[in-house]
Amino acid sequence: MAAAIFQGFGASTALSLSKSFDSKRVKLPFGRSLSERRASFVVVRSDGRVVSDSCRARKLVTHAVATKADSAAATSASKPGHELLLFEALQEGLEEEMDRDPHVCVMGEDVGHYGGSYKVTKGLAKKFGDLRVLDTPIAENSFTGMGIGAAMTGLRPIVEGMNMGFLLLAYNQISNNCGMLHYTSGGQFKIPIVIRGPGGVGRQLGAEHSQRLESYFQSIPGIQMVACSTPYNAKGLMKAAIRSDNPVILFEHVLLYNLKERIPDEEYVLSLEEAEMVRPGEHVTILTYSRMRYHVMQAAKTLVNKGYDPEVIDIRSLKPFDLHTIGNSVKKTHRVLIVEECMRTGGIGASLTAAINENFHDYLDAPIVCLSSQDVPTPYAGTLEEWTVVQPAQIVTAVEQLCQ
């Protein structure tokens, strides 16, 4: 199905920013006073409004829902942890869950002996055997359906789309069976399945391998969608997705597999429904996810140098949205910029815009700005491809205009 899927490796160097951006981030004092209407809201759950020194990803969050930010939280220096790449974090999460529960199994193209096209399932077939890590024929529609049938009858399969785009071939199974069957069966059958794989715009992979499928999947009822962006959240979301009784689509990005990060040695599971505060700030809320998080953080550096204090939230849960974390931020900054790689029409940003307008319109001082990638098939040529997705300079300009 795919000849060119390996470019993600090594192509992500430009994006290996996760180490630098948060440690070097200049922390600005709050630039604005809290308005009365904001003061009436108490943040009970998210650590978003608490200014702490680090990205949440650095801390041990065994149960994100219950965790509050702790400025004394250990840095990577004092917590030993271990350093790994994003694909290894996904693998670690998978392996831990397979160790924990024998019903967890993996199926997909080349997930077994080959170890997965991006090595997420590396070594698992050797450890768990060919039936638990099942190499399937190239038949997306049928092996996805098979995973659903297995889930209905008691297993907890993880179905890998070798490239997320291939899952378009399994769209009926994902929509009609994964998404609807729990409902149409009157709640009798659960489908605890995880569908995951590399997606997004890579490096000149051509249109079919550079899909932005979030928009396609988001209106399927009964499905949750999360996008990982760091080794830490990749592992935590993988584990959460496997444990969920709901069908979950886990979006990985081809250009992020080689991101390196130190993650805790202790076991942790993240919440599938929560956004992640990446950088608290005061002037503008920037909502983003997956790879665009790094374009945003690159822009944030420039913005900080220009005197802006943007708040950056990785929404992580693409469906449903964490309206609490998002809302609190909106109530604080009154300005929203959405930066996504998704298609402009009917994309995640469009849904997010609608949700914010519906719920927090009164708190907005300016119309929401949404930077999406262009509604074109992703071009092959590097220049055209670059113009297709949002670049840091556009983000800087948008913030400057928004904060005028």
Added chain:
Amino acid sequence: MSAASLSSSINVIRSASFVSDKSALVSNARPSSSSSAFLGSTAKLRFNPLSSPAASLRSSVVAAAAASNVVKEKQPKSSPSGSHLLITKEEGLELYEDMVLGRAFEDMCAQMYYRGKMFGFVHLYNGQEAVSTGFIKLLKQEDSVVSTYRDHVHALSKGVPARQVMSELFGKETGCCRGQGGSMHMFSKEHNLIGGFAFIGEGIPIATGAAFTSKYKREVLKEEGCDHVTVAFFGDGTANNGQFFECLNMAQLWKLPIIFVVENNLWAIGMSHLRATSDPQIWKKGPAFGMPGVHVDGMDVLKVREVAKEAIGRARRGEGPTLVECETYRFRGHSLADPDELRDPAEKARYASRDPITALKKYMIESNLASEAELKAINKKIDELVEDAVEFADASPPPRRSQLLENVFADPKGFGIGPDGRYRCEDPKFTEGTAKV
């Protein structure tokens, strides 16, 4: 010609392993000229009307020849003495009752549909009862059945109470899916009916997954006693869909305990099987994937049952899947919305004369397995049961508003966190079904 002989020789090899102890259950090595006489709709078909099962055994209809051989061997038609019978009295009565239930239930559905008690697309199973009964009555409760949009009777055969099925069709809260599924989405976890799939072919991968679970339970989870099998039913139209081929491949590749049952009723709505399929003998696609392919007269429940017994046994023993093509016919239009103007009245009449229920009844009486009165009593009992199902469904309440948001997610946290920081499912309005989600 050479291709034809190749495929039949493969089939011979396969069939040998399939019927190690029986002579000719698998239709094999059929003369290539037979394909022209196979399955015909209208002009091409020369079906001798079945006046009795015995007559069918004598008939020279090529398509049914193979399976008939077994029957012929086992049942000298001159002397149907007890020891040579294909079924016991109890079995015969069970089959008869199940088929009558299927028929009566569907006839009632038509009435209720025209009376405005049920809506949407309703596909009735009339005429095909021998297939559902022939297979499903051999299954255990733990075995799974995957059906299509024509699923009411599969549900009934699998043991889902008629009340629940009727109530589901009425869109009532007491339906087997709480009124959330409808005619084409029947499910029962208790009876391992895992759908109810409205689109062509989509149930086959699901069935393959259920069969995979059986294998997984045995080999990974070490549940030694797990010999559960899955039966996937689908039609001739589906046999041209990619999922069919993909799953034949995977099922045989991993030797999954599954039986693929094609209910070939010759018509995919208005598309004649012969107009849609390059080689209309669907059973041949089994050997192409390395599994046995069997053709059987789907209007004869006893023949279907014989084949089903073999195929199910094979699956239970871990010997892998089987493809069974049951040649059958639907006595009504595709759905109740189909005026059924396209099919030739002569073709319909030909199959109507081979009604599987009439045929079994004749066999039972001629074999002294049951008296006319006993069978009449069953008819009466079923009429009452169906009547009761209608009354039950009619009296049942429609789903309440509170049901609207239930079952969207198995874990309702999937609705997410609202602006107030609480999970939406914790909102009292959520349980009332009035929350905005």
